[in-house]
Structure formats: C-alpha cells, structure tokens
Amino acid sequence: GAVVSQHPSWVICKSGTSVKIECRSLDFQATTMFWYRQFPKQSLMLMATSNEGSKATYEQGVEKDKFLINHASLTLSTLTVTSAHPEDSSFYICSARRSGVPYNEQFFGPGTRLTVL
Amino acid sequence: SQQGEEDPQALSIQEGENATMNCSYKTSINNLQWYRQNSGRGLVHLILIRSNEREKHSGRLRVTLDTSKKSSSLLITASRAADTASYFCATPRADDYKLSFGAGTTVTVRA
Numbered sequence: 001g002a003v004v005s006q007h008p009s010w011v012i013c014k015s016g017t018s019v020k021i022e023c024r025s026l027d028f029q030a031t032t033m034f035w036y037r038q039f040p041k042q043s044l045m046l047m048a049t050s051n052e053g054s055k056a057t058y059e060q061g062v063e064k065d066k067f068l069i070n071h072a073s074l075t076l077s078t079l080t081v082t083s084a085h086p087e088d089s090s091f092y093i094c095s096a097r098r099s100g101v102p103y104n105e106q107f108f109g110p111g112t113r114l115t116v117l
Numbered sequence: 118s119q120q121g122e123e124d125p126q127a128l129s130i131q132e133g134e135n136a137t138m139n140c141s142y143k144t145s146i147n148n149l150q151w152y153r154q155n156s157g158r159g160l161v162h163l164i165l166i167r168s169n170e171r172e173k174h175s176g177r178l179r180v181t182l183d184t185s186k187k188s189s190s191l192l193i194t195a196s197r198a199a200d201t202a203s204y205f206c207a208t209p210r211a212d213d214y215k216l217s218f219g220a221g222t223t224v225t226v227r228a
C-alpha cells in the first residue's frame with residue numbers, strides 16, 4: 001500500500017508553454033501533498049504544500065503564479081509550470097501524507113523530469 | 118532551507134564492505150528519517166528514528182541518533198551493487214514539521 005504515482009514521468013516542452021504534472025495517491029487518501037524540486041546532484045527543495053480544498057502554501061522564493069497548484073480531490077494534486085523557461089528544467093517530485101497519520105509519514109512519487117528547450 | 122548536512126558527499130566501496138554516512142542537523146527534532154533515491158527516481162523511505170531512540174535496525178541498515186551532538190549515522194552492512202544510490206536524511210522543521218532534506222550522500226558499490 002501507500003503508492004504515489006506521477007504523470008508524466010518526463011516531459012520536454014518549448015519555452016513559454018505550460019506544463020501540468022499530476023500526483024496521485026493510488027491506495028490512500030491524502031489531505032496534504034508536497035511538491036519538491038531537485039536539481040542535478042542536489043537535494044530536494046520543498047516548493048509548496050498542497051492542501052485538499054484550500055489554497056496551497058508556497059515556500060519563500062517560489063512564485064505562486066508561476067507554479068500553480070490544485071488539490072482537487074483527496075487523491076490528486078497537480079502542479080502547472082506556467083510559461084516555462086529553461087531554468088525551470090528540473091526533476092519535480094511529489095509526496096503525499098496519508099490522512100489521519102503522523103505528520104512525518106510521507107510517501108513519494110517517482111518524479112517527473114521536465115526539460116524546457 | 119536545508120537543515121541537514123551530510124558527509125561524505127560521495128562514497129565508493131567494494132561489494133560486501135560496509136558503508137557509513139553521517140547527517141548533522143541544527144535544531145531540536147522529534148525524529149529523523151533516512152531515504153534512498155536511485156538515479157532519476159523518487160525517494161524510498163528507509164527508516165525513522167525517534168528522538169528518544171539511540172539506535173535502530175532494519176535488515177542490513179543500522180541508524181544511530183545522538184541528539185546531544187545533533188547527528189545521525191546510517192550504516193549499510195554487507196553492501197550490494199543494488200545499494201548504489203543517493204541517501205538523504207530528513208528532519209522535520211521546527212516551525213511546521215515539514216521535512217527538510219540533507220544534501221545527500223552518493224554511494225557507489227563496485228561489484
């Protein structure tokens with residue numbers, strides 16, 4: 001149990017276009033999901049926290065108008081990178097916290113590799 | 118911001134040898150977690166150790182926690198080629214308990 005999927009696993013897009021990444025908890029409900037960004041050979045940096053039924057909370061320095069987050073249901077959160085530029089190329093990883101269990105138990109998706117040309 | 122610092126940054130060992138990596142953190146915590154990440158993949162949770170625990174085992178993994186020194190270590194015994202991955206420690210942030218990840222240690226196990 002506790003499987004989190006991401007779609008797509010990789011995407012290549014042109015500069016200026018928008019890209020949507022989905023994060024799904026397959027066998028549990030997640031009131032909270034987290035979006036991370038990871039540059040090559042670096043650690044994960046938390047971008048934002050996605051809360052079902054309410055607005056996402058963004059980390060300092062992360063533009064909320066550029067990285068749109070929607071948590072429409074207890075099993076799905078989406079991250080849309082708007083007007084993508086080459087510097088947005090990165091590995092995006094989501095995680096989901098199972099509802100009703102300790103805060104620190106998170107389950108991670110396999111990641112989405114975004115390349116902006 | 119990241120709280121954890123890990124060393125070494127990279128580690129290369131022969132199959133069968135043990136691998137040890139360390140994590141230091143800055144603020145008080147109630148638990149510390151270790152994750153593994155294979156190249157280009159997501160994170161896999163390895164082990165969680167609570168602040169009132171000093172040592173914890175899971176299979177070939179042994180984790181220690183020294184809250185007085187604000188440090189933790191992960192030991193992989195009898196390493197295998199499949200253990201080749203990056204290993205991250207993660208601690209909950211003091212203000213909101215969201216996870217903060219260390220810089221990671223890249224382990225290469227040579228056959």
